[in-house]
Amino acid sequence: MDCDALTLSTMTISSPGLLPTETLLDSLVHISNEVVSIEKLPFVQMRNVSSMIRRIKLLSSLFEEIQEAETPLPPSSTLCFTELLSVITRGKVLIQEIKDASTLWGLIQLEFISNQFYVLVKEMGRSLDILPLRLLNITADIREQVDLLHKQAKRAELTIDPRELQRREMLLEVMANNMMQNKKNKGYMDFGKMEELLSSIGLRTISDYDIEISKLEIEAQNQAGTGGLVVVSNINNLISLVSYSKSMIFRDGENEESKKESCSYLYNKVNDSSSSSQSMSIPDEFRCPISLDLMRDPVIVSSGHTYDRNSIAQWINSGHHTCPKSGQRLIHTALIPNYALKSLVQQWCYDNNVPLNEPNSSVSEEKSNKKNSNDGAIDHISANKAAADAVKMTAEFLVGKLATGSADTQRQAAYELRLLAKTGMDNRRIIAEVGAIPFLVTLLGSHDPRIQEHAVTAMFNLSIYDNNKVLLMSAGAVDKIVQVLEQGRTMEARENAAATIFSLSMLDECKVQIGARPRAVPALVLLLKEGTPVGKRDAATALFNLAVYNPNKSIIVSSGAVDVLIELLMDDKASITDDALSVLALLLGCSQGLKEIRNSRELVPLLIDLLRFGSVKGKENSITLLLGLCKEETEVVARRLLANPRSVPSLQSLAAHGSLRARRKADALLRLLNRCCSQPHHSL
Numbered sequence: 305m306d307c308d309a310l311t312l313s314t315m316t317i318s319s320p321g322l323l324p325t326e327t328l329l330d331s332l333v334h335i336s337n338e339v340v341s342i343e344k345l346p347f348v349q350m351r352n353v354s355s356m357i358r359r360i361k362l363l364s365s366l367f368e369e370i371q372e373a374e375t376p377l378p379p380s381s382t383l384c385f386t387e388l389l390s391v392i393t394r395g396k397v398l399i400q401e402i403k404d405a406s407t408l409w410g411l412i413q414l415e416f417i418s419n420q421f422y423v424l425v426k427e428m429g430r431s432l433d434i435l436p437l438r439l440l441n442i443t444a445d446i447r448e449q450v451d452l453l454h455k456q457a458k459r460a461e462l463t464i465d466p467r468e469l470q471r472r473e474m475l476l477e478v479m480a481n482n483m484m485q486n487k488k489n490k491g492y493m494d495f496g497k498m499e500e501l502l503s504s505i506g507l508r509t510i511s512d513y514d515i516e517i518s519k520l521e522i523e524a525q526n527q528a529g530t531g532g533l534v535v536v537s538n539i540n541n542l543i544s545l546v547s548y549s550k551s552m553i554f555r556d557g558e559n560e561e562s563k564k565e566s567c568s569y570l571y572n573k574v575n576d577s578s579s580s581s582q583s584m585s586i587p588d589e590f591r592c593p594i595s596l597d598l599m600r601d602p603v604i605v606s607s608g609h610t611y612d613r614n615s616i617a618q619w620i621n622s623g624h625h626t627c628p629k630s631g632q633r634l635i636h637t638a639l640i641p642n643y644a645l646k647s648l649v650q651q652w653c654y655d656n657n658v659p660l661n662e663p664n665s666s667v668s669e670e671k672s673n674k675k676n677s678n679d680g681a682i683d684h685i686s687a688n689k690a691a692a693d694a695v696k697m698t699a700e701f702l703v704g705k706l707a708t709g710s711a712d713t714q715r716q717a718a719y720e721l722r723l724l725a726k727t728g729m730d731n732r733r734i735i736a737e738v739g740a741i742p743f744l745v746t747l748l749g750s751h752d753p754r755i756q757e758h759a760v761t762a763m764f765n766l767s768i769y770d771n772n773k774v775l776l777m778s779a780g781a782v783d784k785i786v787q788v789l790e791q792g793r794t795m796e797a798r799e800n801a802a803a804t805i806f807s808l809s810m811l812d813e814c815k816v817q818i819g820a821r822p823r824a825v826p827a828l829v830l831l832l833k834e835g836t837p838v839g840k841r842d843a844a845t846a847l848f849n850l851a852v853y854n855p856n857k858s859i860i861v862s863s864g865a866v867d868v869l870i871e872l873l874m875d876d877k878a879s880i881t882d883d884a885l886s887v888l889a890l891l892l893g894c895s896q897g898l899k900e901i902r903n904s905r906e907l908v909p910l911l912i913d914l915l916r917f918g919s920v921k922g923k924e925n926s927i928t929l930l931l932g933l934c935k936e937e938t939e940v941v942a943r944r945l946l947a948n949p950r951s952v953p954s955l956q957s958l959a960a961h962g963s964l965r966a967r968r969k970a971d972a973l974l975r976l977l978n979r980c981c982s983q984p985h986h987s988l
Contacts, residue, residue, distance in 0.1 A: 328385050329371045332392070336364035339396050346402045347505040348410035351465045352421040353402065356395050359428065362453050363388065366446055373441040375919045376879060378845050379803055380434045380810075383768060387431035390727055395424050406519040407505045408542050411472045414464060422462045429457030430729040434768055434810075439886075441920050444964075474501050479541050498549050513550040517543055590649050593629050594619060598658075599649060602642040606704055607632045610642050695731050699724065699738045706743040711752055718747060718758035725765035732769035741766065741779050748784040753793035760788050761800045767807040773814060782808070782818055789827040795836060802831050802842035809849035819856035829863045832872070837879050840872065844883035851887060857894040866891060866900040873910050881918065885925035892932040902933060908944045915954035920963055927958065927969040934976055942977055952977070 340361045345353050367385075370377070377385075398420055402410055410417060432454040437447050478498050507513055524539040592599045592612035601613040607627035611619075619628055626633050653659065702724070705717035721740060725732050740762075747759035763781060766772045776782075785801045792798035805824065808814045818824050825847070832843040847865060850856045869884040891897030901907060907929070914926040934941045945951040952974075959970035 325377050325382060328382065328389065329367055332367040332385060332389055333364065333371060335389070335392050335396060336360050336367060339392065339399070340364060342399060344403075346399075346410070347407050348414070348468060349402050349417055349421070349465075352418060352463055353399050355463070356399065356421060356424065359425070359453060359457070360392055360395065362449055363392070366442065366450050369442050369446055370440060373920070375441045375921065376841070376882065378436050378439045378883075379806065379842060380436055380768075380845075381440060384431050384435040387434075387727070388428065391424055391428050391431060395421075398424070404519075406516060406523050406542070407507070408475065408516065408546070409520065409523050409539065411468065411475055411505070412538070412542075414468055414472050418462060418464045422460065425457050425460045427729060429454060429460065430769075432457065433770065434807075439921075471501055471504060478545065479538070498545065499553065502546070502549060507546075510550065510554050513546055513554075517546050517550075520546065587652070590645075590652060598653075599645070602645045602649065604642050604701075606634045606701065610645060692730060692734065695724065696734050696738060699735045699740060703738050703740050703743060706740070706747065711750075711755065714747065714750075715752060715755045715758065718744070718755055718762060722758045722762040722765065725762050729769050732766050732772060736766060736769070736772045736775055741772070741775055741781070745776075745779050745781045745784055748781075748788055751793075753797070756788060756792065757794050757797040757800070760785065760792070760797050760804060764800050764804040764807060767804055770811065773808050773811050776808060777814060777817060782821055782824070786821055786824045786827050789831060790823065795839060798831055799835060799839035799842050802828060802835075802839060802846050806842060806846035806849055809846060812853070815850055815853040815856065819850055819853060819859055825850065825856070825859050825865075826863045829860075829865045829868060832865065832868050841880045841883055844869075844872075844880050844887055848883065848887050848890065851890040854894065857891055858896050860887075861891055861894065861896040861900055866897065866904070870901075870904050870907055870910070873914075874906070881914070882922050882925070885914070885918075885922055885929070889925045889928045889932075892929060898932070901929070908933070908941065909948065912945070912948050912951045912954060915958055916950065920966070923958060923962060924966045924969075927955075927962075927966055927973065931969050931973050931976075934973060945977065 520543045586598050592615050594615040599612040602610050603613045604610050607630050609629045702717045702721050705713050725735055744759045744763050747755050750756045785804050788797050789801040828843045828846050831839050869888050872884045911926040911930050914922050955970050955974050958966050
């Protein structure tokens with residue numbers, strides 16, 4: 305029962321796995337082009353929509369350039385692009401929803417919709433946090449543009465167009481006056497103001513008015529049972545306003561009294577439909593075990609049983625700590641929404657014309673609202689806050705299972721947390737805040753292969769959020785991760801442990817602490833030797849990050865990394881030539897690394913071949929290595945280069961057609977070879 309409830313509680317927030325790189329780039333290019341090709345912008349949120357399209361257009365240039373380069377992507381860029389695919393997809397859906405929805409209702413929900421754009425921009429910025437621009441094979445212009453976009457997204461603030469705010473205030477004023485006219489049967493709507501407002505949002509023909517009315521009617525149906533009586537009432541208020549305005553503009557000769565009667569009829573019809581109720585036989589499965597009434601907001605407690613939120617909240621608040629139905633002690637008091645049951649209840653209410661709010665309370669609230677509040681008040685429900693609350697409650701529930709559950713329950717809970725942490729920086733932050741990290745660290749030592757694998761993968765996903773890196777280090781996770789890296793019960797667990805070290809080492813202080821662990825670097829070198837192609841790439845990128853901190857270079861060299869990296873240059877199946885070259889180029893910067901690299905007899909011929917056939921990045925690192933070797937042992941390396949008939953033509957080609965960095969280094973190496981040849985005492 306617990307496992308079933310566990311799966312049900314997160315089934316709506318789980319996300320699919322990472323796509324293959326080629327498919328991911330194809331999807332990004334395709335959906336970006338779809339967004340960029342949007343022509344007719346909506347009359348509301350025009351500023352936010354155009355800004356979002358501009359950002360996505362800039363990213364599309366990045367995706368297309370990477371796709372054309374056809375070079376392997378580092379792991380963090382794959383994660384970043386997966387996040388961006390989610391953000392761009394949601395941005396496209398949001399823009400399309402605004403275009404398809406009622407313009408007037410969009411004005412009413414101005415802050416709510418603007419906040420959705422704000423959330424997407426911030427998520428875009430957080431996704432770009434983990435994009436290793438320096439490792440991507442892109443032009444300087446694109447790199448600068450993406451870097452600028454990243455900075456702008458990080459500084460972005462909530463944007464609400466002042467003109468739209470003014471229109472919204474005008475609309476609310478007209479709505480309030482119209483409702484007052486209907487209730488008191490006196491006064492007149494400010495028709496000139498309404499006509500000006502409707503014209504400013506694109507309602508200028510009979511067809512425009514009919515389409516807007518149709519969209520409002522669809523919105524009223526969508527909100528019925530979920531948005532509350534006030535929301536539905538306000539939408540119907542808008543329908544009457546648009547219908548009345550249409551009759552005033554396009555039906556000359558109709559007297560004022562008949563127009564007032566028509567408007568009054570529309571309101572009476574709405575009030576009659578909202579006040580009517582039927583006494584229905586509620587199915588037993590929809591009744592709360594405590595109150596025996598309809599569960600309008602069903603939630604799951606830690607025992608796995610479902611109750612109406614109000615009833616179980618009153619039970620817990622009165623001091624009870626057990627499940628009313630089973631008597632089982634509640635290990636936590638988080639109330640997890642039962643979305644599946646709630647959907648069934650909503651459908652039953654809709655089919656039987658039963659309002660989702662409490663009938664008695666809604667009538668009294670409606671009367672009190674008429675007396676004490678502005679009649680034009682609108683329900684603003686923050687979907688983002690609701691989603692965050694749902695994630696928090698779900699995470700608390702899962703952490704409770706990690707803490708006290710059986711092995712099967714812990715395995716399932718770790719898997720659910722792994723999925724929950726895969727998408728969204730907010731999810732990663734919330735999971736850490738509810739205390740998941742210490743329990744996941746403990747599970748790294750589990751004898752169950754799947755528990756260990758799920759735990760280390762969940763930690764990798766959590767580590768993408770920078771603050772979680774510090775929390776993981778503070779929780780003593782590194783030693784446990786290194787243990788999994790060395791002796792993980794599955795190869796996937798070892799690979800994800802290496803990816804976690806790569807992610808943690810993005811912070812400078814983490815580079816220091818990880819390098820100080822005597823077993824960390826040797827474990828990465830071991831995976832570099834034994835792992836699958838994916839594992840070898842994870843290990844190589846982790847070593848690259850660690851080697852950025854100079855004291856770590858000698859540790860990496862003494863662990864035998866140089867020989868393994870050179871062997872990987874000859875291994876076509878490994879497909880990590882560029883990553884291996886990047887690490888070797890960094891290790892050239894320490895005396896031990898230079899000595900080890902210089903002693904290799906196979907390296908120089910390999911580098912000459914890579915000057916001809918390597919990627920742009922590979923050519924740059926190859927020329928860096930050759931130039932570095934030449935500066936230390938000019939005559940020896942020059943002899944090897946000149947003995948190979950392909951070396952000088954390759955260098956000349958690179959000097960003419962390579963990247964800016966490669967051209968500069970190729971010129972330097974050619975000048976050095978010329979000087980050697982021109983000195984007679986050198987027996988070349």
